[in-house]
Amino acid sequence: VLNFLGVKYLYTNSGLNNVSIDKLPHGYESYYQNNFDYVPVIYGTNGNVQLYRSKQNYPLLYLQHNVMSNLKYNLLTPNEKELSLAQTAAIKNTKGLHTVKFKNSLINIPYKIYDDKGNKVSDVLNSQKATNYSIYIPNNKKYKNLELHFLFNNVFYNVPSLQEQIQMNNLNSLGINGSISNNKNQTSVHGSWDNFRRNVTNNFPTNRWTIALTSGNRNGILTQVSNLNMSEYEDIHNGIINLGWFKHLPNNINMLLQHIGKYSFNLKIVGLPMGHDYNDQVKKIQRNAVKHIKINNKEIVGTIKARTNGVIASSIPYDSGWKIKLNDKKVKPIKVDNAFIGFKINKPGYYKISMIYHTPGLNLGIFISLITFIALIFSRFLMFILNKKEEK
Structure with a gap:
């Protein structure tokens, strides 16, 4: 997505030796020029x-050149x-x-889930404490140059009942404040009750849940979000975790369920190919770039020698305020x-492109403001005349 949005440069706030290459999105490489006027200690290859x-x-x-209809596009995942x-x-x-059919090269990756004791489990997990699970990928070595996505659908979380909370606290608490006291009167039961009382006081548990995935330096x-946080709460049942691009897939992904309770979900793991075919597609797009682009305040200008018909696409968000001209002739903006x-x-040909942005409703707003100002002046003048007549 960063490449699509045109992001050419990324900055990190740590030196090259402290940044794992695994954390970088696909296609990004270390880049340093010795001739720019920055302090090498800060901006050099080992700088901050x-x-x-x-x-x-x-x-x-x-x-x-290739297009597809919105109707078909909206059917895609x-x-x-x-x-x-x-x-x-x-x-x-x-x-x-020129319309084309979408070529689906997504790779569905099989997996198995194991608990912390090595037992194979299903997609319904009953977590009595913060529990680590392992997502095992068989034959991982055959998967190369993929961006790895974990699709969680139909995620449901059941908050433990009062009785279950007491049982879980007995299981997880060793004593008062988490450690068994030497005092014979302060047993693990006292500690579990103390822990339970603190949880109730702190409005725990809530419907908050978290699924965390980790593979090496990636996470x-x-x-x-808890329903106690009314400003940010949104009921979530589906989501995607993107662990980024892998040259070779790992055979194991760590999954942590951070809140106690019963989890159920449907998990699907897919790989987005980022190999030679993808690289060729990107090079083709770069060859068809608009040239000599200049950006001035509200205007973007450029030229293109189009060898075919098609659509000029961009990474600029759609807005009705854009006015576009090709060779000084107005054309209709479209949403891509x-x-x-x-x-x-x-049709093919040489084109001069001009894109000028006008804030939608600005002229109407100025006109209404002007009319309002004139009406205000007129009303004040009329009141002044009437007051003069009353004085006479």
Whole structure:
């Protein structure tokens, strides 16, 4: 997604030796120029700030020859939509353009889940304490150059009952404040009751839950905010954890359920290919980039020699305030991929592109403000005249 949004450079706040290459998104490599005027201790290869560069970032504006309809695009899953960004542009009206079918190269990855005792378990997990599980991937060595996504669907969490809470506290507490006292009158039962009392006082447990995945230096979480947090609460039953790009998949992913209670979910693991085919698609997009782009305040200008018809796609969010001209002729802006500004090029040729942004409703707002101001002045003047007449 970073490449699609045109992000060419990434900064980290630690030196190269302290940053695992595993944490970097696909396509980003360490980049350092000795000739720029920064302090090497801070910005050098081992400085506190490290720069990474991608050679696979999409251009700001580019010609996409292949298109698909929004109706078909909206039927794709979130992962399929992400994969389609390199293949095609989704628009409302595809008439006169080259339509293609989405090529689904997603890889479904089989897995097994084991508890901390090595027992195979299902997708219904009863966690009586913060528990680690292992997601085992058989034949992991055959999977290469993939961005690994964990799709959690139909996630449900049952808060423990009062009786279950007492039982769990007996299980988890060794004594008062978590340790058995030497005093014969202060047993583990006292400690579990003390722990339970603190939990009730602190409004625990709530419907908050967290699923955390870890593989080496990589980690990701899916969490439900407590319903006690009314400003941020949203009922969550589905989500995706993206652990990033792997040159070779690990055979084991650690899964931690951080809150006690009963979890149930449907898990699907998919890999987004980031190999030679993806790289070729990105290079094709880069070759079709709009050239000589200049950005001034509210205007973007550029040129393109289009060898085919198609859609000029972008990473600029769609807004009705954009006014677009091709060779000084107005063209209608369209929404691309349900989110970004674009426009059609109906035939090959050389084009000068001008995109000017006008704040929607600005002129109407100025006009209404002016009329209101004039009406206010007129009313004040009328009141002044009436007051003068009353004085006479």
